[in-house]
Amino acid sequence: MNQKEQRFRDAVQAYEAKLVGYATFLLHGDVSRAQDVVQDCFFKYWRTDCKVEDTHLAPWLFKVCRNRVYELVRKNSRVSFLGEEAELDVPDEQTSCPFIQDDKERLNHCLERLAPRRQELVRQKFFLDLSYKEIAELCGITVSNVGVQLHNAIQSLRKCFEANEEER
Amino acid sequence: MEMKQDPRITAYVAGELSEEEKVRFETEMKENEALRDEVERVRKFVTETLSKHDLDGKVPVLGPDAMMEEVLRRERIARLKRRILWRAIAAVAVVALMVTVIRLGNPQEQKEVAFTPTQLIGQDAKSAAVNQTDGAVSNVEAEAVDRNMIVAEKVQEKKKSFEVLGSSIARKSKMAMEPPRLYKPAPPRKPVPEPPVQYLPPPDVRAGERYQQFRENQFLAVTENPLSTFSLDVDTASWANIRRYITQNHRLPPADAVRLEEMLNYFRYSWKGPSDNAPFALHPGLTECPWNPEHRLLRLAVKAREPEGPRPPVNLVLLVDVSGSMYSENKLPLLKRAMRMLAENFREQDSISLVTYANGTRVVLDGVPGTEQGTIFRELDELQAAGGTYGEGGIQLAYQTALKHFKRDGVNRVILGTDGDFNVGISDLGELSRFIAKQAKTGVFLSIMGFGMGNYHDSTLKRLSSDGNGNYGYIDTINEARKLLVEQLDSTLVTVAKDVKVQVEFNPAQVAGYRLLGYENRVLAKEDFNDDKKDAGEVGAGHCVTVLYEIVPAGQEVPATKVDALKYQKNTPAGEADELATIKIRYKEPKEDTSKLLQFPALQNKLFQPFAKADEELRFAATVASFGLVLRNSQFKGSATIESTLRLAEQTIPDNAASERKEFLSIVRQATALK
Numbered sequence: 001m002n003q004k005e006q007r008f009r010d011a012v013q014a015y016e017a018k019l020v021g022y023a024t025f026l027l028h029g030d031v032s033r034a035q036d037v038v039q040d041c042f043f044k045y046w047r048t049d050c051k052v053e054d055t056h057l058a059p060w061l062f063k064v065c066r067n068r069v070y071e072l073v074r075k076n077s078r079v080s081f082l083g084e085e086a087e088l089d090v091p092d093e094q095t096s097c098p099f100i101q102d103d104k105e106r107l108n109h110c111l112e113r114l115a116p117r118r119q120e121l122v123r124q125k126f127f128l129d130l131s132y133k134e135i136a137e138l139c140g141i142t143v144s145n146v147g148v149q150l151h152n153a154i155q156s157l158r159k160c161f162e163a164n165e166e167e168r
Numbered sequence: 169m170e171m172k173q174d175p176r177i178t179a180y181v182a183g184e185l186s187e188e189e190k191v192r193f194e195t196e197m198k199e200n201e202a203l204r205d206e207v208e209r210v211r212k213f214v215t216e217t218l219s220k221h222d223l224d225g226k227v228p229v230l231g232p233d234a235m236m237e238e239v240l241r242r243e244r245i246a247r248l249k250r251r252i253l254w255r256a257i258a259a260v261a262v263v264a265l266m267v268t269v270i271r272l273g274n275p276q277e278q279k280e281v282a283f284t285p286t287q288l289i290g291q292d293a294k295s296a297a298v299n300q301t302d303g304a305v306s307n308v309e310a311e312a313v314d315r316n317m318i319v320a321e322k323v324q325e326k327k328k329s330f331e332v333l334g335s336s337i338a339r340k341s342k343m344a345m346e347p348p349r350l351y352k353p354a355p356p357r358k359p360v361p362e363p364p365v366q367y368l369p370p371p372d373v374r375a376g377e378r379y380q381q382f383r384e385n386q387f388l389a390v391t392e393n394p395l396s397t398f399s400l401d402v403d404t405a406s407w408a409n410i411r412r413y414i415t416q417n418h419r420l421p422p423a424d425a426v427r428l429e430e431m432l433n434y435f436r437y438s439w440k441g442p443s444d445n446a447p448f449a450l451h452p453g454l455t456e457c458p459w460n461p462e463h464r465l466l467r468l469a470v471k472a473r474e475p476e477g478p479r480p481p482v483n484l485v486l487l488v489d490v491s492g493s494m495y496s497e498n499k500l501p502l503l504k505r506a507m508r509m510l511a512e513n514f515r516e517q518d519s520i521s522l523v524t525y526a527n528g529t530r531v532v533l534d535g536v537p538g539t540e541q542g543t544i545f546r547e548l549d550e551l552q553a554a555g556g557t558y559g560e561g562g563i564q565l566a567y568q569t570a571l572k573h574f575k576r577d578g579v580n581r582v583i584l585g586t587d588g589d590f591n592v593g594i595s596d597l598g599e600l601s602r603f604i605a606k607q608a609k610t611g612v613f614l615s616i617m618g619f620g621m622g623n624y625h626d627s628t629l630k631r632l633s634s635d636g637n638g639n640y641g642y643i644d645t646i647n648e649a650r651k652l653l654v655e656q657l658d659s660t661l662v663t664v665a666k667d668v669k670v671q672v673e674f675n676p677a678q679v680a681g682y683r684l685l686g687y688e689n690r691v692l693a694k695e696d697f698n699d700d701k702k703d704a705g706e707v708g709a710g711h712c713v714t715v716l717y718e719i720v721p722a723g724q725e726v727p728a729t730k731v732d733a734l735k736y737q738k739n740t741p742a743g744e745a746d747e748l749a750t751i752k753i754r755y756k757e758p759k760e761d762t763s764k765l766l767q768f769p770a771l772q773n774k775l776f777q778p779f780a781k782a783d784e785e786l787r788f789a790a791t792v793a794s795f796g797l798v799l800r801n802s803q804f805k806g807s808a809t810i811e812s813t814l815r816l817a818e819q820t821i822p823d824n825a826a827s828e829r830k831e832f833l834s835i836v837r838q839a840t841a842l843k
Contacts, residue, residue, distance in 0.1 A: 008239070009232035016235065020227040031228065032493040039230075039238055046239045107217060125182060126218050132184045144175075147184070151175035158213045 007050040011057060012042060018128055019065050025123060026069045037068045059134040062124070066138060110160035118153035125150055171203055181211045228492040228554040234527065379424035380627035382688045384802055387718075389726045390676045397697045399690040399704030400470065400668040402659075402711045403630065404652075405618055405642035406430030410799065411831075412644040414838050420799060425626065428686030428796040432714040435792065435828055437785045439471040439712055447473050447665045447707070448753060450768045454775040455782035457718055458790050458816055459797065459808035464776065466682075466717040467786045468672070468751060472665065475658040475709035481517040481578035482538070482661060486510075487566040489586035491526045491557040498644065499620035500553045503585040506617065506649030507548055510583075513657060514538025519573045522547055525562025526555035535573040557589055560600055570612045579661045580612045581638070587620040588629045597628065601635045605703070608637040611759070613706070615660060617652070618642040630689075637666055637706050651828075659708035665755035667704040667763065670715070671697045674749045678773050681726030683804060685716040685793050697754060700763050707755075714789050718804070719748075727804075748773050787820040788829060795836055810840050 019041060023034035041064045045052065052060045111119055117139075124130045124138065132150075136143045176193050179185050185193060197204045230238065388396070406427040413421040442449040451469040458465075486507055494500040514520055518538030524530050532547050566582045574580055604614055614636025616629050633640035639660060641652045652660060669692060674682055684691070696702040707713065720726050747770040754763045779787065794813045797805035814836050821833045 005236065009236060012230075012232040012235045016229045016231070017227055020229060024227060029496075031495045035228065035230075035492055039235070042235055043239050043242050046243070103217065122218075126214065132179070132182075147175040147179050150182075151173070151178035154178050154210060154214070154218075155172065157218075158210065161213070161217065 004050045008042070008046055011045060011050070011061070015058065015061055016042075019061060022062060022123065022128060023065055023069060025120070026066065027072075033072070037065060037072065040068050041065050058128070059130060059138065062128060062130065062134075063138055107157075107161060110157050113160055114153055114156060118149055118156075121146065121150045122153050122157065171200070172206055174203075177203075177207050177210050178214075180207060181214050228495050230492075230555070234556065379422060380630070380689075381424050384800070384804065385684045385686075385688055385691065387681045387683045387720065387726050387804075389681045390674045390679050394674055394676065395694040395697075396672045396674070396682065396684055396717070397692045397694050398670055398684065398687045399692055400670060400707055400713050401429050401634075401687060401690050401705045402433055402707055402713055403427075403430050403633070403640045404434040405626065405630070405640050407434035408642040408644050408648050409618075409626065411835055412642075414835050414842065416644070418842060420839060420842055423800045426796055426799045427688070428793055428800075429690070429715075430686075431792050431796050432686065432716065432789055433712070435788070435832070436826065437469060437471075437712050437714065437789075439469050439785070441471050441474045441710070446766055447755060447757075448766060450751060450753075451785075452751075452768075452771050452775060453777075453783055453786040454719075454748070454771070454773075455777050455786055455790070456779045457806075458779060459794055459806035459812070460718065461807075462721075462724060463806075464719040464721060465786070465790055465793075466719050466748070466771075467789055468670070468715040468717075469785065470670070470707075470713045470715070470753065472659075472707045472709060472711045472713075475662055479579070479658060479662065481519075481575050482514070483519045483535075483570060483573045483575045483578055483580045484514075484661075485521040485523055485566045485570045485573075485582045487562055487582055487584045488522065488524045488551060489526075489557065489559065489562070489584070490524045490551050490553050490555075491589070492554050493557065493587055493589050494620070495553040496620060499587055500551060502643065502646065502649070503617070503619055504548050504551060505646055506643055506653055507585065508545060509646075509649060510653040510657070511538075511541055511544045511548070513654065514541065514544075517578075519575070520544060521566075521569045521573065523562060523566045523569055524551060525558050525565070526553075528558060529561045529565045531565065531569055534569065559586065559589075563600065563604065567607045567612055571610065574611070579663075581615060581661060582612060582636075583615045583617065585617045585619060586629070588618055588626065597631075601631060604632055604636040608635065613663065614638040616640045617649075634705070635703075637663070637703075639706070639708065656708075656710070659711045662709040663706050663758045664709050664711075666706045666758055667700070667702070668707050668753065668755040669697050669702075669704045671752045671754070672717070672749050673752075675747045675770075676722065678722050678746070678748050679719055680722045680724050681720040683718045685718060686796070687715070697752070700756070700761065714785075716789060716793050746773050747771070748775070784820070784822075791816045791820045792832070795832075795839075799839070810836070814840050 016038060019038045020031070020034050023037045024031050027033050027037075041061055044064055045061065111122065114122065120139070121135060124135045125132075130138070132143050132146045135150075136146045139146075141149075176185060176189070180190065180193055197207060406425065407430060409425055410421045410431070413419060413425070439451050440449060449471045451467075451471065453467040453469070455465050455467075457463040488500075488503065488507070490500065494503070511520070515538050519535045520533060520538055520540075521531065521535050522533035522544070524532055532551075533544065536543055563582075563584070566584070570580055570582055608614070614633055615638040616633040616636075618626070618629050618640070619642075630640055641648075641660075643649050643652065671694070690705065692702065692704070750770045751768040753766040753768070755766070756763045777783075779790075791813065794805075794808045794816055796802075797808050798810050798813055817833045817836045821829045
């Protein structure tokens with residue numbers, strides 16, 4: 001196996017699931033389209049001869065993924081994209097949460113209550129392990145804005161999650 | 169700023185503060201106990217709750233091997249495209265060079281250059297031969313990659329390059345006033361045969377869903393076409409699909425997804441089966457045509473024999489598509505629930521197999537008795553969607569399994585549940601079709617249940633099920649699954665007649681012209697009616713097939729017939745002047761190869777009833793047809809609009825109507841709002 005192929009396989013191993021999860025989120029849960037998008041991403045990576053530097057690989061892939069989703073939405077009005085309608089000043093939903101036993105489901109539930117753009121930030125930071133700087137670049141906002149938004153998101157999320165916990 | 173709102177808290181926990189900021193923040197924390205507590209709470213939440221739960225843990229992935237393969241496949245396609253392009257450019261260059269030489273070869277200079285063109289022709293023939301072998305190589309390669317795409321592209325590329333060739337030749341030969349006659353015309357001038365590819369119309373790319381385009385039946389003049397011949401069709405997929413578009417997607421379906429016969433036959437009608445031994449009864453009706461008051465509507469309802477006695481033993485192979493594209497809620501999960509409902513009706517004497525396909529194929533259950541429902545349920549529950557779509561292999565394995573457990577006196581059937589994405593190209597599809605048709609002859613029939621949206625391939629599924637002597641339904645909700653797999657199980661499983669063809673002969677004394685509504689891809693040539701080798705539709709026990717004709721009464725002009733009236737063919741009508749038409753049905757018993765003929769007495773013109781007095785089933789069928797014409801935006805919709813259809817539906821669907829008809833009414837209402 002040559003070096004290029006090895007690098008390619010490593011990248012798929014490390015990022016495929018994350019990319020599919022992220023694209024699915026951006027595409028409102030359309031997993032099969034998300035898979036197509038991710039295949040496009042890796043094809044693009046292959047065409048660079050897998051020469052993207054390791055330290056930049058994650059943000060590079062997520063950026064390609066996000067752009068590809070954008071493209072898809074532009075071409076095809078039937079697919080909707082979270083990023084476009086999701087303005088940052090849309091308030092998070094504050095309605096009371098139903099009692100949910102399972103921590104993971106409860107977290108998911110609370111996450112879905114956040115404004116879509118903030119959900120994206122939480123995902124980018126804590127599930128995809130991107131830095132503030134990388135997120136800022138990806139979403140086209142400033143680093144300090146990322147900090148403020150993300151902190152607010154975490155506080156809302158925690159409030160929802162813990163309010164739920166108290167009810168137990 | 170309130171302490172809790174300080175973004176540095178999260179940044180600190182996430183390790184995003186610079187060294188300097190971090191030192192400053194930690195100093196602040198030392199002095200401020202509340203801040204310290206808040207940081208601790210956020211840290212606890214992030215490390216113990218947020219990062220611990222992998223929310224995307226269950227997404228379907230290909231893995232490095234399959235992804236590598238996919239990328240290499242795409243690279244091959246790209247390389248092939250480039251090669252084709254270069255070859256086209258090279259061909260153009262060769263021809264340009266040759267034409268220049270030909271120009272030199274005008275009469276004055278002929279002697280000097282006489283040898284050149286001959287040489288060149290030889291050369292060109294050689295290069296053409298090279299091209300050919302090269303083409304063969306690329307064909308082999310094309311088979312390895314996505315055939316569908318490549319072949320279509322090739323055709324286009326070639327077409328393009330020939331167009332370029334053609335025009336440049338035309339231009340140049342005009343310039344050279346007298347075309348040289350001394351030598352053979354250069355090879356490219358001969359019409360070059362295009363590769364024998366069936367060129368399908370482009371799919372409906374908007375949706376990623378594929379619908380075969382079709383042209384509606386036209387009005388035909390009885391003097392030219394006294395016979396109307398078609399194959400019966402009991403498919404119902406189109407209506408369920410239209411309903412899904414309107415109720416779930418909130419938009420009107422694309423015109424090619426609307427097939428009138430599948431709308432009409434979706435609904436159940438209250439007709440009685442035959443009283444004698446014949447497999448069918450015919451219930452004709454004639455009334456005014458709601459969208460064209462000058463015309464009449466002829467209804468032929470063909471009702472098949474109801475199932476008698478207990479169902480014969482069943483050998484059923486459930487073939488389930490578990491590829492990644494089946495992941496969404498309305499695909500595999502719905503399919504599992506549907507199959508569970510089906511499984512509840514199995515008995516001791518039934519043999520059940522479960523075969524799946526994704527990247528590979530697998531026999532999950534190999535002919536277990538129908539009473540082992542625990543095993544069947546457990547295996548169904550464990551199906552997971554992931555990977556590619558090796559549908560071809562799945563179908564082959566399913567037929568093998570069916571043959572293994574073949575029941576001589578029973579029902580042998582493969583039921584395929586899929587979204588129709590087979591990942592095979594046109595040539596493969598033809599092969600698959602032939603394979604399925606061959607299997608149908610051995611007595612194993614194929615039924616297809618279509619699921620899901622997004623990449624739903626309607627045209628493929630319809631074609632395959634019809635080749636497999638089966639039926640084809642679309643399942644959008646669990647209720648639809650119940651209707652197809654439980655309530656109409658006998659109709660789905662037990663075929664009472666196969667290759668059922670209908671031929672209607674119209675009497676020119678009463679009818680000037682007619683138009684068959686729907687059945688576009690079921691129309692046969694009049695000679696096919698008596699040809700037992702011609703495959704046609706299958707009808708299951710208790711099935712009811714409704715056929716509508718729009719009739720132009722004698723004495724009126726037939727709209728849109730393109731042929732002038734015949735001068736010598738005004739034959740004097742034979743038979744009773746009051747006869748409207750004679751109906752013949754040809755069918756084969758399920759296990760026989762020779763057809764039988766059923767003749768129904770001629771329909772009398774006095775069958776006619778004004779619309780208000782026509783039977784309820786006819787009025788309802790007319791309403792469904794009107795909706796179909798509007799959704800297709802048919803050129804024959806006459807005065808029909810969505811509003812007139814709604815009024816008609818309100819009139820023809822009483823409050824005590826069956827729930828599926830009331831649902832029809834509500835969907836017409838919703839469609840009114842979508843316009």
